[in-house]
Amino acid sequence: MAKKRFTAEERYAQIVKVAMRLFSQKGFKGTTTREIAKEAGISEAIIFKHFAKKEDLYSAIIDMQCNDKQGQSFLMRRLEGKEGRDVFREIAAFLIQMHQEDPTFMKLLMFSALEGHKLSDIFIRTRAIETLDYLAKHIARLIKQGSFKKTDAYIAARAFMGMVLHYSMTQEIYGMKRFFRTPVTKVVNIFVDIFFEGMEAH
Amino acid sequence: MAKKRFTAEERYAQIVKVAMRLFSQKGFKGTTTREIAKEAGISEAIIFKHFAKKEDLYSAIIDMQCNDKQGQSFLMRRLEGKEGRDVFREIAAFLIQMHQEDPTFMKLLMFSALEGHKLSDIFIRTRAIETLDYLAKHIARLIKQGSFKKTDAYIAARAFMGMVLHYSMTQEIYGMKRFFRTPVTKVVNIFVDIFFEGMEAH
DNA sequence: ATATATAGTAAGCACTTACTCACCACAGGA
DNA sequence: TCCTGTGGTGAGTAAGTGCTTACTATATAT
Incomplete structure (x- = not known):
């Protein structure tokens, strides 16, 4: 029951963590x-000693999330060596599981997006666009090398991300x-199969 | 500048309308x-004369939205006579445009979903599941008649809805x-083409 | 015209909100 | 041992919050 005396840094981090949990549960205003x-x-x-307002x-929270590239690089590492459908399977499984x-x-x-805070805006402008870019460029490469049909790589990437994220x-x-x-x-396999082969019987 | 005196019904409807607009802009708590x-x-x-709390x-708002089948039947009417990809094109275009x-x-x-109110719950339990059922049954029919590959029709339906709704x-x-x-x-065509043929070059 | 029902209001209640300030506790260097 | 810097608090404040009350204005039926 020893009430430890936190250093300023420890306390700061703790408050951010708690705030993040609560904001995600009930919103900023809630x-x-x-x-x-x-x-x-x-x-x-x-x-209010640590945060003026x-x-x-x-x-x-934004700083914390945008500086924590852990998840991003973790996914990248898991993608190494993968090919074909496995790349998409890995991405989908990672996102849904996470x-x-x-x-x-x-x-x-x-x-954040609904309440009009900067978090979503910054996240979209950096991480989301970044991930979309990565996927779109991967798709564009597959189109160039002839294994994918010619189409707008960004829309295709958003189609795939849409299946996965909307499902989550x-x-x-x-x-x-x-x-x-x-x-x-099972869900992942169906999504990836649809993205690769479509629903139409050949 | 004549300030008209509303009847109770008119005022009730007006308040709901205003509340709906504001809730959608800033949330219930906001x-x-x-x-x-x-x-x-x-x-x-x-x-508070019209609404106790x-x-x-x-x-x-829930009552209003769930009794207003206008959109639903409007879409159904537009789907009549359509076949093949046009059915999916119509659904996607309708949702994105709306x-x-x-x-x-x-x-x-x-x-509503984030703040844990009943609206989203009721909507999911009725309209959303209803629409998903419609699409899944349509897909199941196409599978049965051999024009679609064998797969889980509900997951396939959610894949398609996911592309469309996440895009919106x-x-x-x-x-x-x-x-x-x-x-x-263009977006709609790409989505539907991916859903039918997939990305893979044959 | 008068009565009555109902649309509508001004003002405020009890409570909650973000934010403040004067103060306390205690580790560690002198 | 006494300071002093820093982590920490109790008790506020002004500005909201949902909701109520005691009242007024006006459309309609008689």
Whole structure:
């Protein structure tokens, strides 16, 4: 029961972490500073020692998320050596699994977009476009080498990401998982097969 | 400048309309009853003459949206006589165009899902599942008659809806339309072609 | 015209919100 | 041992918040 005295850095990081969790659960406007303080086990006042305004917590979250390239590079490492459908399978499985295990960031991003905060904007301008670029360039390469049909690589990339991300969103946020509980690998395989071969019988 | 005296019904409908617009712009928690009153040009008290609690405005919106089958039947009528890819083209174009013209309902639904209100839940349990059923059954029919490959019709339906709805969402809510402005018909054709033929060169 | 029902209001209640300020506790160098 | 810097708090404040009350204005039926 020893109440440790945190250093400023530790406390700062802890507050951001708690705030992120609560914002993703109840939105920026739906979360009170009292609540953050309570969850962090401190008084409200010390939040305002670290962050001049509640809004500043959002900026701190952005910094944290955009500097944490962990997930991104983790995926890249898993893609190494993969070819053909396996590249797409890996991406889809990674995204669906990640959001299934912890939908925090997806929710935070949605709240941010709806409430008009900068987080979603910055995320879109950097990470989202980046990922889309990566996929579109991969597709463009496959088109150039003749294994994919000629079409707009960016729209194709968005089609694929759309299947995957909308599936995650409906499962985790709209609660579709109450009605549909297909194993991830099966879903992924169907998505990738549709993306490669289409539905039409040859 | 004659300030007309509304009947109870007229006023009720007007308040719901204003509330829906504001909730979709700023969320339930982000909208105050004062604001609704101001926008409707009335005093706050009369909102509470019609709705006992602020929460009841949500129920009224649900009723309005779920009883307004206009859009649904409008789409069904447009689908009559269509075959093959045109069915899917029509659905995709309808959804993308609708959300482009007025993203109000999409936003409201997202807020509702995130804030944990009943609207999204009821909508999912009725309209969303209904639409998914329609599409899945259509796909199942195509599978049975041999023009589509054998696969899980519901996952396939969600793949298609995912492409379309995630595209709308990223365009209108995450602001992707600042970066990508492809004509709707082109996007729709690419999506439907991918869904039918896939990306692989034969 | 008068009565009555109902649309509508001004003002405020009890409570919550983000944010502040005067103050305390204690590790560590002098 | 006494300072001093820093982590931390209790008790506020002004500006909202949902919701209520006691009241007024006006359309309609008699």
